[in-house]
Amino acid sequence: MITKSSLEESDSFLAQGGICVLKNDQDYDSFFEDTLRAGHYENRRESVDIMIRESRSVIDELIAYGVDFEKENGQLRYTKEAAHSTNRILYHEDVTGKEITTKLLAAVKKCENVTLLERTTMIDILCRNNSCDGILLQNPDGTLKAVFGNHVIWASGGIGGIYANSTNYPHLTGDALALSLRHDIELEHINYVQIHPTTLYSEKKGRRFLISESVRGEGAVLLDKNGKRFTNELLPRDVLTGEIRKQMAKEGSKHVWMNMMTITDMDITKRFPNIYRHCLEEGYDVTKEWIPVVPAQHYFMGGVHVDRYSHTSMRHLYAAGETCCNGVHGRNRLASNSLLESLVFARNAAYRMTEMDTDHDGKRPCRYLPYVDMTLEELKDVYDIVAQTEDLEAFAETNKQLILDEIHRLDSAN
Numbered sequence: 001m002i003t004k005s006s007l008e009e010s011d012s013f014l015a016q017g018g019i020c021v022l023k024n025d026q027d028y029d030s031f032f033e034d035t036l037r038a039g040h041y042e043n044r045r046e047s048v049d050i051m052i053r054e055s056r057s058v059i060d061e062l063i064a065y066g067v068d069f070e071k072e073n074g075q076l077r078y079t080k081e082a083a084h085s086t087n088r089i090l091y092h093e094d095v096t097g098k099e100i101t102t103k104l105l106a107a108v109k110k111c112e113n114v115t116l117l118e119r120t121t122m123i124d125i126l127c128r129n130n131s132c133d134g135i136l137l138q139n140p141d142g143t144l145k146a147v148f149g150n151h152v153i154w155a156s157g158g159i160g161g162i163y164a165n166s167t168n169y170p171h172l173t174g175d176a177l178a179l180s181l182r183h184d185i186e187l188e189h190i191n192y193v194q195i196h197p198t199t200l201y202s203e204k205k206g207r208r209f210l211i212s213e214s215v216r217g218e219g220a221v222l223l224d225k226n227g228k229r230f231t232n233e234l235l236p237r238d239v240l241t242g243e244i245r246k247q248m249a250k251e252g253s254k255h256v257w258m259n260m261m262t263i264t265d266m267d268i269t270k271r272f273p274n275i276y277r278h279c280l281e282e283g284y285d286v287t288k289e290w291i292p293v294v295p296a297q298h299y300f301m302g303g304v305h306v307d308r309y310s311h312t313s314m315r316h317l318y319a320a321g322e323t324c325c326n327g328v329h330g331r332n333r334l335a336s337n338s339l340l341e342s343l344v345f346a347r348n349a350a351y352r353m354t355e356m357d358t359d360h361d362g363k364r365p366c367r368y369l370p371y372v373d374m375t376l377e378e379l380k381d382v383y384d385i386v387a388q389t390e391d392l393e394a395f396a397e398t399n400k401q402l403i404l405d406e407i408h409r410l411d412s413a414n
C-alpha cells in the first residue's frame, strides 16, 4: 500500500459529517429514493442496491475494528443531512472520517503481509495488451522502482488538487484518471464534479475548510448581507450551490453568511468541536457571530469506470473510492454516501481479487515473474510506459491539464 503523502493526509481523514447506513429494512425504499433523487436519477441502480444492502455489515465490521460511533442510551445515534428524508447517518463528533481511518490503519499495521510506504508516488502502471502487472513508483528519494502484483487497486482519491479552490488535499490530483486517459482505460462522467455549498470563506491560499452539511441538518441557517434567510438550507448540494451563487451575484459579494446560533437544542461546541475550533482560529466564534461561507470544489462523482466488482476495463486493474465511478452517485452525491460507497466497493474488490487469484488447486500463479529483475530501460521495451521519467514534475502538470481539458470537452459537448 502506498501513499503520495503521509498516512494521515488523505481526504478520508477529513470527512466530518458521517456515514450512512440502512438503519432498518423499512428504510430501504426511502434510502434508495433519496440517493437516486440527489443523483438526478442517473445512478446505476444495481450499485445503489449493493451499497445499501451491504451497509450494515460494513458498519458492523467497523465497530469490530473499534470505530466509536455516537450513541444515545446505549443505542447508535443517527443524524440527518441535506436531502435525506430521515435520520440514517452515523457519526463520531465532527471527525467521523478520522475516527474510521485511524482505526482501519491501526488494523492494517498489524497485518504482517502488508507493507505501507509513505511519500511514495505511483507514476505509471506496468501494462501491456490491456492487462496490468504492477506499477512504476517514485520513492521519497526520487528514485524509480517497479512493483509487481497479481492485481493492482487504485484508491487514489479525488481531483481537488487540479482546482484553485477545493476542500481536498492539494496532492489529490486524479493521477489514476490521467493514466486512464493515456492508457485508454474507460472513464465515466468525469465532468460530474460536486461543489460543496458551504466552506469557510478565506482570502488565504490552500484547502478550503468545510462547514459540514450536518450543521445545516441540525438547524443552522444561511443569510444574505442584511441577515435575511434567502433559501432552504436542506436543498440538495448542487441546487443549494446555485442558490448561493445567485445570491452572491445579486449582492456582488464574495460569500454569504451562516448563522449557527439557531442550533439551540444542543451544545454546538460539543456536537461540532472541530468546526468550532477551526472557526475560532480563523477569528470567528460560531456561538456568538455569523461566519462567511462560499461554495468550493469538494467531490467528484465520475471517475475510472468500474463494474460491480470494482474492476476497471483493464484486466487485473481495480479502482475504489472517489477515483472510480461505479455509478452509485449518479450526477450528484447524496451527503455521507461516499465513505460508505468507498468501503462497500473496496471490500468487494478485495473479495474479487482473492477469488480470481486462486486457481483450481488453490495456488496463486504469478504472470509477471519473468520481468521482476529488469532495468527501467528493459521494462520500457515490455510495457507501455507513458510516464515522462526524465521530467516527472512536467509530467504531473500535463496530467492535471489533461484531466481539466477532458472535463471541459465533456461539459461543452453537453
Ligand SMILES: Cc1cc2nc3c(=O)[nH]c(=O)nc-3n(C[C@H](O)[C@H](O)[C@H](O)COP(=O)(O)OP(=O)(O)OC[C@H]3O[C@@H](n4cnc5c(N)ncnc54)[C@H](O)[C@@H]3O)c2cc1C
Pocket (backbone or CB within 6 Å): 002, 003, 004, 005, 009, 010, 011, 012, 013, 014, 015, 016, 017, 018, 019, 020, 096, 097, 120, 121, 122, 123, 155, 156, 157, 158, 167, 168, 169, 171, 172, 173, 175, 176, 210, 298, 299, 320, 321, 322, 323, 335, 336, 337, 338, 339, 340, 342
Ligand atoms: C472536507 C471533507 C469532508 C467530507 N465529509 C464527508 C462525510 O462526512 N461523509 C462522507 O461520506 N464523505 C465525506 N467526504 C468525502 C470522503 O471523505 C471522500 O470521498 C473519501 O474519503 C475518499 O476516500 P478515498 O479513499 O477514495 O480517497 P482519499 O482518502 O483521499 O485517499 C487517497 C489516497 O491516495 C493517495 N494517492 C493519490 N494519488 C497517488 C499516487 N499517484 N501515488 C500514490 N498515492 C496516491 C493519497 O496520498 C491518499 O492517501 C468529505 C470530503 C472532504 C474533503
